[in-house]
Amino acid sequence: MSIVSIVEGEKPENMVSEAIDLLGGIDKFIKSGDVVFIKPNVCGGVVGKRGSYTSPEVIAALIELIKKKSSRIIVGEADSEMYDADMMFSETGIRKAAEDSGAEVVNLSKGEMVKKVVTDADMLKEFEISKVVAEADKIISVPVAKAHSITDLTLSLKCMFGILPERHKARYHKLGINTVIADLVKAYPPHLSVVDATVCMEGKGPFKGNPIALNLIICGDNAVAADSVTASILGYKPAKIKHLELAAKSGLGPLNLDEIDIEGEKETKREFKKAPVGICFSGKIANIFRSLIPEKGLSNFFHNYYVSAVNEWRKKNE
Numbered sequence: 001m002s003i004v005s006i007v008e009g010e011k012p013e014n015m016v017s018e019a020i021d022l023l024g025g026i027d028k029f030i031k032s033g034d035v036v037f038i039k040p041n042v043c044g045g046v047v048g049k050r051g052s053y054t055s056p057e058v059i060a061a062l063i064e065l066i067k068k069k070s071s072r073i074i075v076g077e078a079d080s081e082m083y084d085a086d087m088m089f090s091e092t093g094i095r096k097a098a099e100d101s102g103a104e105v106v107n108l109s110k111g112e113m114v115k116k117v118v119t120d121a122d123m124l125k126e127f128e129i130s131k132v133v134a135e136a137d138k139i140i141s142v143p144v145a146k147a148h149s150i151t152d153l154t155l156s157l158k159c160m161f162g163i164l165p166e167r168h169k170a171r172y173h174k175l176g177i178n179t180v181i182a183d184l185v186k187a188y189p190p191h192l193s194v195v196d197a198t199v200c201m202e203g204k205g206p207f208k209g210n211p212i213a214l215n216l217i218i219c220g221d222n223a224v225a226a227d228s229v230t231a232s233i234l235g236y237k238p239a240k241i242k243h244l245e246l247a248a249k250s251g252l253g254p255l256n257l258d259e260i261d262i263e264g265e266k267e268t269k270r271e272f273k274k275a276p277v278g279i280c281f282s283g284k285i286a287n288i289f290r291s292l293i294p295e296k297g298l299s300n301f302f303h304n305y306y307v308s309a310v311n312e313w314r315k316k317n318e
Helices: 012-023 056-066 085-092 094-100 156-163 170-175 177-187 223-233 242-249 284-292 295-316
Strands: 002-008 035-040 072-077 104-107 113-117 126-130 138-142 144-148 152-154 192-202 210-220 260-264
Touching (some): 002 012, 012 192, 012 210, 012 260, 035 056, 056 072, 056 094, 056 138, 056 192, 072 085, 085 094, 085 104, 094 104, 152 156, 152 223, 156 223, 177 242, 223 242
Parallel strands (some): 144 192
Antiparallel strands (some): 113 126, 144 152, 192 210
16 A cells, blocks of 8 residues: 655654655665655746745755665756756755755756657657666655646646656647656656645646645655645545546556555645646647647747746746
8 A cells, every 4th residue: 555644844854754754764765875866846936936846945855864875866857948957956946955965966958868668658658868867766756736727736746747858848738748747657657755845836836826835745655646645635636637547547556545544644634726727728629729739839838928927926026
């Protein structure tokens, strides 16, 4: 049975350690000499807007916990339509937090790539990926929990979308991002999920929503289970989140909370405003709609939407 832990508190360094201890301790996940790849949410954020990217304090706490076991720790993210990963690592404070704690920071759009074939994929049957990800012994997904107008929520599975190296990812939205996410996790399932729900984003996520402090860390030894528990806390039905449903149908983990051993805080329901439905919603109509939008047009839409979110945030904080 998959295990998910929920810890409430104020200090990420204590919360991350306690949450992983409730799963059985870090030795359950990291063996001596392991090369560990950590995937946070970085580039999907607005600089200075907590809840739009993973907290640097959570990243630092995780690295401090695993560095005595691991031979090499890499924190990575790829470029995308709206942002440059190197710049975002620096401006969000994640680079400093990671490097000060002893990890490397890598732009997954640069360096050597390898080809990955996913034999049981529905859509993403073959793709290139950074050698850094492909050769890691362990993968840890560390998303910030936020509402998302395209995928309902950004959690452990959605966070992995950011390992795809192409800057222009609009083609994956045209293919159907929920299916692409499920296929990607078939190839590279996280060994551990650490969901940063200290400060989340509700409402118009992933960029224009409002930060909300929930003061939670949710960890899981299975990404689907961790995401299902987190979704339930936030008022969502896990089976209604398309990429979770697809991942569960592929045998990647449980959606039903009765099939998950939940440790720590039990009564943790939160009031959380959901995102409005975006242009890449699921279903037959959405597939037809996406097919009619040129890839470049979709790229421009994402870029312009992000720029408007940044400008709104700056104006609000002048």
